[in-house]
Amino acid sequence: MPVLTGKELRIVGFLCNWCSYGGADTAGVGRFNQPTDLRIIRVPCSGRIDPLFIAKTLINGADGVLVSGCHPRDCHYAEGNFYARRRLEVLKRFLPILGIDPGRFDYTWVSASEGQRWQKVVTAFTEQIHTLGPAPRFDAVAPELLAKVAGAISQGGNRVAA
Amino acid sequence: MRIGVFVCHCGSNIEGTVDTAAVAKATLEFPEVVYATDTMYACSEPGQDGIIQAIKEKNLTGVVVASCTPRMHEPTFRKAVERAGLNRFMFEMANIREHVSWIGKNREANTNKSLDLVRIAVEKLRRDAPLIPSKFSVNKRVMIIGGGVAGIQAALDCADGGLQVVLVERESTIGGKMAKLDKTFPTVDCSSCILGPKMVDVAQHPNITLHAYSEVDSIGGYVGNFQVKVKKKATYVDWELCTGCGACIEKCPSKKNPDAFNEKIGPCTSINIPFPQAIPKKAYIDATTCRQFVKGKCGVCAKVCPTGAIRYDMTDEIVTEDVGAIVAATGYDLFDIKKIPEYGSGTYPDVITGLQYERLLSASGPTGGHIKRPSDGKEPKNIVFIQCVGSRDKSLDRPYCSGFCCMYTAKQTILTKDHIPDSQSYVFYMDIRSPGKMYDEFTRRAMEEYGARYIRGRVAMVYPKGDKLMVRGADTLAGTQVEIEADLVVLAAGAEAAKGAPQLAEKLRISYDKYGFFMESHPKLKPVETNTAGVYLAGSCQGPKDIPQSVGQGSAAAAKVLALFSKDMLESDPQISRVDIKRCVGCGKCIMTCPFKAIKEVEFRGQKKAEVIETVCQGCGICTSTCPQGAIQLSHFTDNQILAEVNALCQS
Amino acid sequence: MSRLEELKTRIKEALPGLECVIGWQKGYDALHNTPLFMRSAEDVDKLEWGALNVHNPAVYLPTMAGKKVGVVVKGCDSRSVVELLQENLINRDNIVIFAAGCDGVVDLTKVKAKLAAAGTGAGVVTAVSADGKTVSVTAGGKTVAMPMAEVAADKCLRCQYPNAVLADTFVGTPAPQPTPVPSANADLDALDAMSVPDRMAFWRYHMDRCIRCYACRNACPMCVCRDHCIAQSREPHWLSQDDSVTEKLMFQVVHAMHLAGRCTECGECQRACPMDIPVLALKKHLNRTIHDLFDYQAGVDAAAIPPLLQFKTEEVNIKERSW
């Protein structure tokens, strides 16, 4: 069972190996208590994170996605987070047009020494996702809502939705 | 695949809040997992033996260890599975300690989360492929570009370490700026006395080949095997024959040329040896002023040269040097003080740069070490120093601090007092930056023992009054305007990137900042490395540095080269990107974004394709998320692996 | 000489040095023009110019890499050519661009709606005439006059570049830039006005209808992967062949995100869709974002680097969250 029903929500993290994954380790070493929802996928660099991974995760039913990399100018690979910042910001602004609450995705920078900051980020983000609640799913849009929107669309001749 | 899962107790570190046995048992439900167990200390010798034994007995082809962070023990376990005969990349870790047991106390949640982390590790492992590092030989020769004090230090350290060194210097002699200095802070010892012996060592070292009056023309190849074409500019003197006797210089009739070594405050002949301690001590002809070239007749030097070394028909020559590593040590140049017309440089001859002042102080300078002002040769009594000229000034696009000006200005006030005891120095400054060992004491001495008057504030303008210069500025501490009558004004012109630095950076395939200083690989942890494997930095080419820092970097760069060359064969990390040639459309987007220039364009059956240079790729995967075709995949972190992890976490 | 005649003359002159020149010709009825590949003078005589040239001929250029070809372009098509050049997907030396001022093309969906409203069914259209202000369409013996402003493609109503941004041969007088009308952005405005959950329902509704034919992708001049599109490959395996709404939506997200900073809003994706799904809205939204963030427009400067292939160490318009 991926999450504890009723207690946890499905939150996926993508962390760069050199800074943020290390920061999460530091938080562990410091025994900085954190909510248990987050599952971390380790990648070498935030520049490795194709924004489509995040879109895919959210469309496939995750309740939140958190990305963290090295602070700008500190990337282990010099430029990865600079590219990442542009891509991630574009994605963040794109999500709401798809019908995904932009609060379900955040990106940030945490260094390997910032265990406390990591604890803060995870706690705040998890809280934020719990406030938003379980994510509505594309494959389970409520029939009434679908009917309402469909009605409006067909009036506009498919193209324009009123 | 036959996967074995080992869930570690880490004593009670994990077991205390995770039911490891339950996790192990549950993983048996995962695809391709054929064996699972919990273990006390996976990393201990019995723990590792247990893994090895299981691999052998259960014919495992892949292993997942759920324990601590992979940043700690991944190498340990990789070696263990390798000992059991598996490829070391057929291994994944689930971090259930730092990311689970240590950050929460709820045993149920932790057990559940641990299982999830093992699940994604298994999914990733199922898509792992064995990776084999490739080996390539290294050419243990190193090229140092730039023969300032940083380059000299790097060359000597490498050569003493047994490496063959090729030193390339643009000017006809090595030494750089330091050779022009009179004395050096904070000890006020004679610059040429400490630099001279090092320069001689360079000339005499059996492992060093010096190409002076030469520049890098082009660079091909990669770490371990670069091919550098060096352009040896025509000196019109056969250096094999020139003994440096100076007979030609004595007789040369073209005597009124601005002397670059003396920062143009003195004249020199068209055929010249910049200074007596020059290395190599060889003459060269400046064809832009030489009468033989300008007027087509003269030939005096050819007549007087006792060894017949003059060659008016000499042309530039290209030599190719094969090296395995390159150190860039091309230093800095000075801000052009004419860009601040208010200070009157260019208009008033007695407004000079700090470096020109060093030449006036120097016994080998145009005035023989007597401070004489350029306009009328009089000894100045009141000398005004203006700091931060072309430094820390956003309006001039020079927002950075040049680092050494505060210190050398203090030094120059001290030297001034030594030369002219009845003189008075004034220093306009913004802040005094002297954070080195004995540095602050030094600036205090300038003020307290040598009576230099420091005025905190900017100078508004310099204007002439009779044969004097009036310096008008603000004293921000006193809150007043001040005007000082000066015989000589010395501007602490800031440091700029060396001329041609960006062009050289392009050839080296390294980055440079907007001011032209070369970019180090990491501002804190990799100060002398660059993002191009096998290329290192030393000295002021990376940013303004004083002599101790430049020398330190020279030695550091040498240590990096020696470490690189300590092996006969370099092994490249196989966790790199690879191009699927069928999918690649040759658009070059990956080439544009790769920070390490690790991808090149190749022709394949008449079509453009990308190709990763194995030895250069660092495995960041920026290219992988850039390519819309999914044509370039980072091994061990492929799209399919990350997608499998995503899918595993999203499945309900 | 009309734009068309002059184009023909100039193409005929250039044709001997070219493999072919891509343009438009009459299609199966008077309303539908189709692409034309001119290889001979007779082919050139079939060339059309005007409001029915809806296709973007730039889509064919990458498939002809290595050959020297000509292409006739409207303003919007020329931006695709420029973007292809920006991305190294075609070689400037191999492309000869013919262009003329464009007065806008029709949106066939709007035309058909007008015909339907006038009671003229789907029958074969026998004649179309357009004078820049009005389009008159004859079908089933009946002629319906439609104001161009009401049937023009949305992109034409807000067109900034009616005259090619890059051309080797530009004929005739340049077309004036139209004054943008608010309705040109109705699709995005409507989506903007919706609540986030409604938008999810909106896409859910449309994705239910998507038949995953990939016509949108195949029509896109920037989708050069074609057979290797990650929507269909196993290495990498981004999407299953499942006919589910999530996979279909993900495909649209792939198309949109892959076009971020590259899409010139030529509108071909939406025009090609047999189900009339407003997929262009996603790209328009992204283009707006790209413009806001990086002050950038795709396909106007062949030397410009697309914004996601570069960065600034300090991004002026990105305000990151502070925790």
Ligand SMILES: Cc1cc2nc3c(=O)[nH]c(=O)nc-3n(C[C@H](O)[C@H](O)[C@H](O)COP(=O)(O)OP(=O)(O)OC[C@H]3O[C@@H](n4cnc5c(N)ncnc54)[C@H](O)[C@@H]3O)c2cc1C
């Ligand atoms: C007025 C003044 C006084 C100073 N006083 C002191 C002092 O008292 N104490 C102190 O610690 N520091 C002092 N400094 C700082 C000192 O000059 C520098 O720290 C030092 O010179 C830096 O050495 P470097 O080798 O990095 O660069 P440089 O000395 O600039 O040497 C670079 C060398 O590379 C060569 N080069 C450049 N480009 C190329 C190329 N493309 N190809 C080949 N060769 C090239 C140049 O010709 C030069 O020989 C002073 C600086 C100034 C301006």
Ligand code: SF4
């Ligand atoms: S980005 Fe992809 S398609 Fe383009 S050159 Fe690189 S690998 Fe090939």
Ligand code: SF4
């Ligand atoms: S993985 Fe990184 S270093 Fe290697 S080729 Fe790709 S972008 Fe360059």
Ligand code: SF4
């Ligand atoms: S995504 Fe649509 S509008 Fe954009 S370039 Fe492709 S076809 Fe044209």
Ligand code: SF4
């Ligand atoms: S053209 Fe329309 S129906 Fe076909 S895949 Fe695209 S959106 Fe779906």
